[in-house]
Amino acid sequence: MLGLRNFGHFLAGSLRIVLRGGPVYWTWLGCLVLLIALGAGAYARQLDRGLITTAMRDQVSWGFYIGNFTFLVGVAAAAVLLVIPAYVYNWKPIKEVVILGELLAISAITMCGLFVAVDIGRPERFWHLIPGPGSLNVPSSLLGWDVLALNGYLVLNLVIVTYLLFTLYRNRRPDKRIFTPLVLISIPAAVGIHTVTAFLYNGLAARPFWNASILAPRFLASAFCSGPAVLLILMQILRRTTRFEIQDSAIWKVAELMAYAMFLNLFLLGAEVFKEYYSDTEHLVHMRYMYTGVGAHDPIVPYMWASLACSALAFLLFLLPRTRRHPLYLNLGCLLIWVGVYLEKGMGLVIPGMTPDTLGEIYEYFPTWNEIALSAGIFAVGALVFTLLVKIATRIMLGEFRLRPAGGASGAALPTAVPGVS
Amino acid sequence: MNRREFLCSLAGCAAAATAAGCLDPTHTGWFRKRFRELAPADVAAILEGLEREHAERFGKEAQVGAQAALPGVEFGYALDISRCVGCRRCVYACVEENNQSREPQIHWIRVLEMEKERGIDFAEADAYYDAEQVPRPGHFYLPISCQQCRNAPCVKSCPVGATWQEPDGIVTIDYDWCIGCRCCMAACPYGARHFNWAEPAVPAEELNPNMHYLGNRVRRKGVVEKCTFCIQRVRSGRYPACVEVCPVGARKFGNLLDPDSEVRYVLEHKRVFVLKAELNTRPRFYYFYGL
Ligand code: SF4
Numbered sequence A: 001m002l003g004l005r006n007f008g009h010f011l012a013g014s015l016r017i018v019l020r021g022g023p024v025y026w027t028w029l030g031c032l033v034l035l036i037a038l039g040a041g042a043y044a045r046q047l048d049r050g051l052i053t054t055a056m057r058d059q060v061s062w063g064f065y066i067g068n069f070t071f072l073v074g075v076a077a078a079a080v081l082l083v084i085p086a087y088v089y090n091w092k093p094i095k096e097v098v099i100l101g102e103l104l105a106i107s108a109i110t111m112c113g114l115f116v117a118v119d120i121g122r123p124e125r126f127w128h129l130i131p132g133p134g135s136l137n138v139p140s141s142l143l144g145w146d147v148l149a150l151n152g153y154l155v156l157n158l159v160i161v162t163y164l165l166f167t168l169y170r171n172r173r174p175d176k177r178i179f180t181p182l183v184l185i186s187i188p189a190a191v192g193i194h195t196v197t198a199f200l201y202n203g204l205a206a207r208p209f210w211n212a213s214i215l216a217p218r219f220l221a222s223a224f225c226s227g228p229a230v231l232l233i234l235m236q237i238l239r240r241t242t243r244f245e246i247q248d249s250a251i252w253k254v255a256e257l258m259a260y261a262m263f264l265n266l267f268l269l270g271a272e273v274f275k276e277y278y279s280d281t282e283h284l285v286h287m288r289y290m291y292t293g294v295g296a297h298d299p300i301v302p303y304m305w306a307s308l309a310c311s312a313l314a315f316l317l318f319l320l321p322r323t324r325r326h327p328l329y330l331n332l333g334c335l336l337i338w339v340g341v342y343l344e345k346g347m348g349l350v351i352p353g354m355t356p357d358t359l360g361e362i363y364e365y366f367p368t369w370n371e372i373a374l375s376a377g378i379f380a381v382g383a384l385v386f387t388l389l390v391k392i393a394t395r396i397m398l399g400e401f402r403l404r405p406a407g408g409a410s411g412a413a414l415p416t417a418v419p420g421v422s
Numbered sequence B: 001m002n003r004r005e006f007l008c009s010l011a012g013c014a015a016a017a018t019a020a021g022c023l024d025p026t027h028t029g030w031f032r033k034r035f036r037e038l039a040p041a042d043v044a045a046i047l048e049g050l051e052r053e054h055a056e057r058f059g060k061e062a063q064v065g066a067q068a069a070l071p072g073v074e075f076g077y078a079l080d081i082s083r084c085v086g087c088r089r090c091v092y093a094c095v096e097e098n099n100q101s102r103e104p105q106i107h108w109i110r111v112l113e114m115e116k117e118r119g120i121d122f123a124e125a126d127a128y129y130d131a132e133q134v135p136r137p138g139h140f141y142l143p144i145s146c147q148q149c150r151n152a153p154c155v156k157s158c159p160v161g162a163t164w165q166e167p168d169g170i171v172t173i174d175y176d177w178c179i180g181c182r183c184c185m186a187a188c189p190y191g192a193r194h195f196n197w198a199e200p201a202v203p204a205e206e207l208n209p210n211m212h213y214l215g216n217r218v219r220r221k222g223v224v225e226k227c228t229f230c231i232q233r234v235r236s237g238r239y240p241a242c243v244e245v246c247p248v249g250a251r252k253f254g255n256l257l258d259p260d261s262e263v264r265y266v267l268e269h270k271r272v273f274v275l276k277a278e279l280n281t282r283p284r285f286y287y288f289y290g291l
């Protein structure tokens, strides 16, 4: 009972934290809310007229939404995989790295769910996916598996984060017997969600561009670049604006590991390029659509070269110890990676996989403004969730938001003077 | 209160607008059962509801049936490439028979124009050829629609089991169960599946009132559709519309299990092939060179 009441205080206190902040905080939230409103308007339009408001058609039947979904599954997976180096190198803020990673994962999975929800034609029938009242078609459907995996992963992360934060809030030490196994489960689960998502494409023999065994490894390699990039930037922001301590060495180590992942990603891409161009079969056309265009059809070519340039440059910046230890180049590298992987997964996976279509027709897909506005709204939801969660979590981790020890549980037990953190 | 009803009431609270369907004890409204799990009385109620809906929408009587597969029947199709002249009459007969949307346009059959010199080469095929006179010199024509695969990748990929293979081999879709995720479209190697990107428009005067639940009843936006071998016709012993309309008799149809059927004759006496055999979809739709 006491635990439950404490949990109530914990929630109420969290609410109070997110309602307090400086002008920067409120401006940021205001921008996000504006974007969300924009996205909601676009969604209303799409619901009213149908998916005709997108640029998708029968020839390219998945597009920007599913591309974003795939990219974000990668972010969700990689954020948690950062736990491994945290343990291996025994960084001081292991718990903190775990918590931030899982918060990012929670936000990313929320966005994934929204992207799938806006992509389906009959969202009111979502319950057909729930085993029991609905009829989830597992084991045969990979999307069925993905629904299970992503929801399981979301629950797992929510449990871990809530447990950790609530324990810290009550001034206790997290019980290793609970905490460690949960974290150990989350590692294969992270690999699992991204592999299942890769298999969703990989299993389709109708689409030779996806039906290559290299797809799942490439997914993991690219995710290991984009996920940590967000965390690196976040850690630096927290270090600046709060009393949060993160050693330089930890940040540099992450950057170094990202360089290896990027090398792997570029290597696997090279292997694919070689195989397609040298054997020069009918399947080459998809890769040509990406990099040179087919005939006059080249809407995504500039984006693919930009992606390649960003990834290659970021690889060099992170490979050289001098540049990866330089704050400017480090952050530039993070940004380049993010852009590179975003273009690669967001546009370079789904679109060329479906162009030309199975009967050889080339339909030039490029997202409409409605699609882009709706997607921006979803990203804003994710950023909002992430901002609020991080704000609460940092207060707890810094010990600024705790249950008043001994007898504090009675009445209004929350600390009244919360120091201002922007 | 059983589990279904309990969940039903939960869902009803969450979606008051659709609660009316929820209170329906026959599960024929929004919170319904899958078509294959419905009791016969519920099927009847659903069909009646659909007829009412069509009458309201088009101001015209429509009969929506749900005739089941006949025992001892497995449908097969054979198309003579050497006869097809590429006139696209089958395309438009299909549109009318199966109440396909006129705007946006949906065509279950695509006729691909190919160069004789290249043979069957999808990369160079043209579905939009615009000719005064067909066949055009140097070209041949390959009409393509759902191949009714025995090992159907579309069925495998559907996350909610909204599409399945009937005992007579027809791969069908329950338009009221499909969530519109389009996995099946990504999985189909023959571009046979079409999505209703907008609310389909069918002019009332062109509406075909003889409908089947799993076939040509008018669809709604947000769901997938495809060729069903004219399920509303073939289950009552008629030919598919495309077979009837073809001016050169390139299209043969029949029961694969009947040794005297036309399609069996073709399999016995001509050499046939299937498209993309390497994908192991094992179509019930064969192509042959009859001349
Ligand atoms: S042709 Fe396509 S839609 Fe038809 S059964 Fe085969 S995979 Fe399914």
Ligand code: SF4
Residues within 6 Å of the ligand: B157, B158, B159, B160, B161, B162, B163, B173, B177, B178, B179, B180, B181, B182, B183, B184, B185, B223, B224
């Ligand atoms: S679009 Fe409909 S039929 Fe196709 S896979 Fe999704 S739910 Fe199944």
